[in-house]
Amino acid sequence: MLRHRLITVFILAAIFGAGTWWALGRGKNQTHGVDYAENLLALAVESFGPLKDRIKRWYATPLDLKSLKLPPGFAIALFVRTESPRMLAFSPGGVLLATSESAGTVTALPDADPSGQAARKVTVLKDLNGPHGIAFHDGRLYVAEVTRLVRYNWDESRLQATTPVVIAELPESLGGHMTRTILFANHKLYVSAGSSCNVCMEKDPRRAAVLEMNEDGSGAHLFATGLRNAVGLALNERSASVWVTDNGRDWLGDDLPPDEIDDLGPTGGDFGWPFCYGNRVPDTSFGGTAERCRLTVPPRVELQAHSAPLGLVFYSGTMFPPEYRGDLFVAFHGSWNRSVPTGYKVVRIKMNDLGEPERVEDFITGWLPPGETRRGKWMGRPVGLAIGSDGSLYISDDGSGSIYRVTWH
């Protein structure tokens, strides 16, 4: 075990060195007065996130569900332990599937009783390149790998995905932010790809953007730009538009810039990055101006900087109390670029009857032990959210390798 760890550290050091060398070459081509040293460090750390997380897991706090705090009446239980689960989707027959970027797999987690715990783990797909986004649509399975979006025929009785067809090519993986997230909404297919850097001008305009395409992958075009890393996509049925989480840039201090919840609206638009952040605030370190920022779309909700909001879902179930109907849940993966850690929780954004956000409140906390000031001493990192057919809330956690089920009674 020790030998295995030492080998991993050696590999990490080699990759970090190579990444720094590569990023230095890349920096020469950049302009606009960016602080290259800062960019470089952020790039290196973010680029090698999966290995970094593996290192961190050695000294993370062991998972203890009793330490998690929820509002009165709510309970959280372990649905399954599985390697680094990311995004979640339910099959037409109600079976939960999870992607694992680092394992390269898609796993089905049937719970036939239902007992609230997965009866078994069925590997549906393996040896994929960073599978992240997942969706079912018209009975077929869609999985977004780093550079391609693949459609499969789905056999519900055997939990098998067959006959892969690549329906869209996606941007290359260089520079980190490799997750690709997908959403079917309004008879279109939306695909998000994060930036290749902390702050820079992208060579490939499909990075730091959300693409809109037809459901068969044809007719792809830029829908929303200036989204540094919109990892979560969800349809707000009241506004009939796609809402996203957007992870703000690093190295502007502990409390800047805010992470964002953005409404892409009927026509998308420019959401600011790298020239503006928050409510049309110019990022002067990258040459942003008030004139330019006036043309950008401000966020609907500003969140604590470095929360790393990933998955989001509007509560469409009926299990939770009526006041939760239509509210937005957001999973905070948690900070790395902050002197005192933040995030590592799930928040509820109270929405009014018009589908507009009113306030942000904690829903589940405790994955970061109270008062913990050391980076990496989390016991879990929430990522993906999904609502079960009975109205329970499923949460993936790629830090501890868990999927939880939240119920109310």
Ligand SMILES: [Ca+2]
């Ligand atoms: Ca923005």
